[in-house]
Amino acid sequence: MKLLRRYWLTALAILVSGVVFLIPFAFIIMMAFKDRKQAALLDFSWPQGLHLWDNVVEVVTTRNWMLLTAFINSSILTVASVTLLVVFAAMVGFVLQRRKAKWNGLVEFLILAGLMIPPAIVPTIWLLQGLGLFGKLHGLVLVEIAYGLPFSILLYRAFIATIPRDLDEAAIIDGARPFDVFFRVILPLLWPVTVTNIVVQSVAVFNDFTNPLYYLPGNQNATVQLTLYNFQSQFNSSYNLLFTNIALITIPPLIVFLFFNRQIVAGMTAGAVKG
Amino acid sequence: MAGLELKALHKTYGQVPVIKGVDLSVSHGEFVVFVGPSGCGKSTLLRMIAGLEDITSGELWIGDRLCNAVEPRDRGIAMVFQSYALYPHMTVYDNVGFGLKLARTDKAERDRKIRDAARILQMEHLLDRKPSQLSGGQRQRVAIGRAIVRQPEVFLFDEPLSNLDAALRVDMRMELAKLHQDLGSTMIYVTHDQVEAMTLADKIVVLNGGVVQQVGAPIDLYQRPANLFVAGFIGSPKMNFAEVSVQSINGGMVTVASKDISAVTVAADTKSLKVGDRLTLGVRPHHLSMDASGTLVGGVSLVERLGNETNVSLRLPSGATWLVVLDGDHNLRPAQALQLAIDAEKVVLFDAAGQSLLAAM
Numbered sequence: 099m100k101l102l103r104r105y106w107l108t109a110l111a112i113l114v115s116g117v118v119f120l121i122p123f124a125f126i127i128m129m130a131f132k133d134r135k136q137a138a139l140l141d142f143s144w145p146q147g148l149h150l151w152d153n154v155v156e157v158v159t160t161r162n163w164m165l166l167t168a169f170i171n172s173s174i175l176t177v178a179s180v181t182l183l184v185v186f187a188a189m190v191g192f193v194l195q196r197r198k199a200k201w202n203g204l205v206e207f208l209i210l211a212g213l214m215i216p217p218a219i220v221p222t223i224w225l226l227q228g229l230g231l232f233g234k235l236h237g238l239v240l241v242e243i244a245y246g247l248p249f250s251i252l253l254y255r256a257f258i259a260t261i262p263r264d265l266d267e268a269a270i271i272d273g274a275r276p277f278d279v280f281f282r283v284i285l286p287l288l289w290p291v292t293v294t295n296i297v298v299q300s301v302a303v304f305n306d307f308t309n310p311l312y313y314l315p316g317n318q319n320a321t322v323q324l325t326l327y328n329f330q331s332q333f334n335s336s337y338n339l340l341f342t343n344i345a346l347i348t349i350p351p352l353i354v355f356l357f358f359n360r361q362i363v364a365g366m367t368a369g370a371v372k373g
Numbered sequence: 374m375a376g377l378e379l380k381a382l383h384k385t386y387g388q389v390p391v392i393k394g395v396d397l398s399v400s401h402g403e404f405v406v407f408v409g410p411s412g413c414g415k416s417t418l419l420r421m422i423a424g425l426e427d428i429t430s431g432e433l434w435i436g437d438r439l440c441n442a443v444e445p446r447d448r449g450i451a452m453v454f455q456s457y458a459l460y461p462h463m464t465v466y467d468n469v470g471f472g473l474k475l476a477r478t479d480k481a482e483r484d485r486k487i488r489d490a491a492r493i494l495q496m497e498h499l500l501d502r503k504p505s506q507l508s509g510g511q512r513q514r515v516a517i518g519r520a521i522v523r524q525p526e527v528f529l530f531d532e533p534l535s536n537l538d539a540a541l542r543v544d545m546r547m548e549l550a551k552l553h554q555d556l557g558s559t560m561i562y563v564t565h566d567q568v569e570a571m572t573l574a575d576k577i578v579v580l581n582g583g584v585v586q587q588v589g590a591p592i593d594l595y596q597r598p599a600n601l602f603v604a605g606f607i608g609s610p611k612m613n614f615a616e617v618s619v620q621s622i623n624g625g626m627v628t629v630a631s632k633d634i635s636a637v638t639v640a641a642d643t644k645s646l647k648v649g650d651r652l653t654l655g656v657r658p659h660h661l662s663m664d665a666s667g668t669l670v671g672g673v674s675l676v677e678r679l680g681n682e683t684n685v686s687l688r689l690p691s692g693a694t695w696l697v698v699l700d701g702d703h704n705l706r707p708a709q710a711l712q713l714a715i716d717a718e719k720v721v722l723f724d725a726a727g728q729s730l731l732a733a734m
């Protein structure tokens with residue numbers, strides 16, 4: 099009784115988070131095991147018979163192996179966007195923090211604007227078409243970088259402020275050119291924030307649904323999130339396949355999270371407290 | 374072979390002048406110390422020499438090269454920072470070798486140089502550690518090692534010892550002096566600690582408010598300060614000062630007196646003096662002695678007995694407080710009256726503008 103009185107709030111919190119986070123997940127997994135008929139009921143029931151393998155095979159081979167193309171596209175998109183995002187954001191944060199110039203105010207305003215002003219789709223498409231990048235994967239890479247940059251810059255700049263300037267100067271005296279200072283001294287020290295950026299941004303880019311929908315039309319260009327439409331239509335939805343698909347495309351972000359889990363919080367709070 | 378020549382160096386931040394025209398010449402192998410109170414521009418001047426700050430106007434010559442626009446890496450300098458500024462993600466070995474790596478020195482050569490530097494500084498056993506695993510003194514060694522491997526013509530130090538505790542500071546000071554002897558390079562050393570300046574320097578440059586007050590050997594600055602600022606800054610404990618007026622002038626000798634001092638006759642540059650001029654008299658605490666026929670009387674307010682000497686804080690009739698250092702141990706009581714003689718040969722007089730009136734030697 100005493101135990102219950104002391105820990106009831108904790109128990110409640112665990113229970114609530116279990117319901118909120120685990121039940122949908124369990125639902126996805128169970129649906130992925132069902133056959134089409136049982137899945138159509140959309141209820142929370144134990145699967146009758148194991149149909150996972152059939153479902154997986156069907157999902158993967160649908161529309162001429164579209165999921166595979168989508169995985170490749172999404173991987174290229176994610177790796178390219180996040181790599182460039184990390185390098186550019188760290189560079190901008192570095193210059194912004196270190197070199198006080200009169201246009202710093204303007205740059206900071208643009209960064210905040212990038213965070214606050216909602217993206218305008220049609221003008222962006224015009225611009226991409228003008229540049230010949232509309233419907234191209236590298237065009238979408240640029241779009242993802244542009245959308246992710248402000249947040250990443252803010253993370254980096256706060257952290258760079260805690261790296262003493264003496265370090266830059268010692269490197270300069272040692273004969274480092276600006277790129278050496280950045281890549282050999284500053285960037286390695288930014289690792290905690292870089293991890294945070296990699297995780298946050300790669301999950302965001304990988305899970306992005308709207309931007310690929312707008313800027314990357316065409317079956318050959320599908321990204322993983324768009325494959326969900328294969329099994330969902332107004333009159334005829336194969337829920338077992340839909341949820342199998344969901345389960346499959348959730349795996350990569352999950353791996354990233356498990357892998358970097360510990361270091362994320364360090365990067366989020368680094369720079370907040372000097373120590 | 375590299376001396377330094379600074380010609381009318383100026384530095385302004387926005388509208389604020391920080392270095393206001395510094396002329397200085399340093400010959401090869403000299404140990405020069407910039408000393409001055411905090412904020413007087415010592416670091417700024419050093420950083421201008423290093424190339425970390427732009428030179429607003431004036432010329433900087435290192436060796437026989439005009440270096441105003443030369444990149445820091447090409448100036449033949451190395452610098453040791455107050456914060457050590459070691460690269461936290463590299464081992465000591467990589468910290469020391471970073472400059473060589475950037476210069477694309479080949480691997481065997483690099484290894485030899487790093488180990489040489491480590492041997493000179495007795496830190497061979499630290500090479501595999503990260504900076505966070507080192508004590509303050511060890512970090513300082515690594516920072517110096519990083520400077521040594523560059524084999525610079527000129528070493529620049531910006532208050533390198535001020536983060537160390539007192540005992541370690543004394544040790545490192547001696548090591549630096551020894552390093553200078555061994556390497557024979559030119560060294561420029563910034564400090565606000567005048568004891569470091571006195572003990573290390575071949576030549577001291579006293580700065581105040583971005584202006585050079587005096588340049589000279591430590592003992593010259595101590596004995597023949599050029600102005601009130603230098604007199605007050607160099608020497609510990611500080612020199613005592615008193616307002617006096619000229620009583621009489623006799624050839625190269627001038628007799629001065631004040632409310633506190635009955636009369637003292639001092640050798641001075643008397644050319645521009647006349648009877649009645651108001652001057653400032655300066656005398657060091659060590660140059661006062663107990664004497665029943667002395668010219669100075671005051672009341673003891675505080676006594677520190679150190680055994681070999683006695684520090685006395687003396688309250689003069691005018692209300693001023695002087696410090697006296699008496700040889701040997703004296704059992705003095707507070708409020709006791711003390712009569713002192715001033716060693717007239719060691720007295721320095723300053724005119725109304727604060728410039729000293731030392732007789733030519």
Ligand SMILES: Nc1ncnc2c1ncn2[C@@H]1O[C@H](COP(=O)(O)OP(=O)(O)O)[C@@H](O)[C@H]1O
Nearest residue numbers: 386389391409410411412413414415416417418
């Ligand atoms: N980046 C800067 N911008 C404006 N003023 C500066 C800057 N750096 C130094 N100063 C000013 O220049 C003066 C000299 O500084 P510094 O050379 O660091 O003094 P110190 O003799 O203590 O080393 C100080 O008054 C300081 O406020």
Ligand SMILES: [Mg+2]
Nearest residue numbers: 415416417532
């Ligand atoms: Mg300083």
